[in-house]
Amino acid sequence: MTCHTSAREVWDRVRALSGRSRPPSVPILTTDRGSVTEASEVAEELARHFATVSSSEAYFDTFRQRKTETERTEIDFGGGTSEAYNMPLTMGEAHSPPQLCLRSTPVRYVEKVRFLGLLFDKKLRWQAHIDAVEVQSRKALSLLRFVGRFRWGADRETAKKF
Structure with missing residues (x-):
């Protein structure tokens, strides 16, 4: 062990030396088609599930219509120089602390x-x-x-x- 050894590795070695180590668990995934134990099959089953959940067929009809309408409109990336985010910083803005929030609670400077x-x-x-x-x-x-x-x-x- 060195100073770069992670805490998890250290504790795994401590458990192994004390005789309390656990054998690595076999990944088991239970689906409607049965149990899957092979790692590649588990990955395939998870990918299949995420594909069905994130596909458009999983959305409500009203949401699909709104999504289609929104995707038809083009995004304008040619913002003018009068936009607030294109204005140069003033000295007061450059030296003032930013207003930070943590879960909508302001962080005091x-x-x-x-x-x-x-x-x-x-x-x-x-x-x-x-x-x-x-x-x-x-x-x-x-x-x-x-x-x-x-x-x-x-x-x-x-x-x-x-």
């Missing part, structure tokens, strides 16, 4: 984000992370200096009594 212990800024530079680590290190060092000024534990005379 942030200047910095912490991910896996690293701090990333909007340009993916390291300076924000280095500054944050420096602040944390200074706080820890200050605390160690404060604690180091005191003598801890009992002095020699008190320790001799016990």
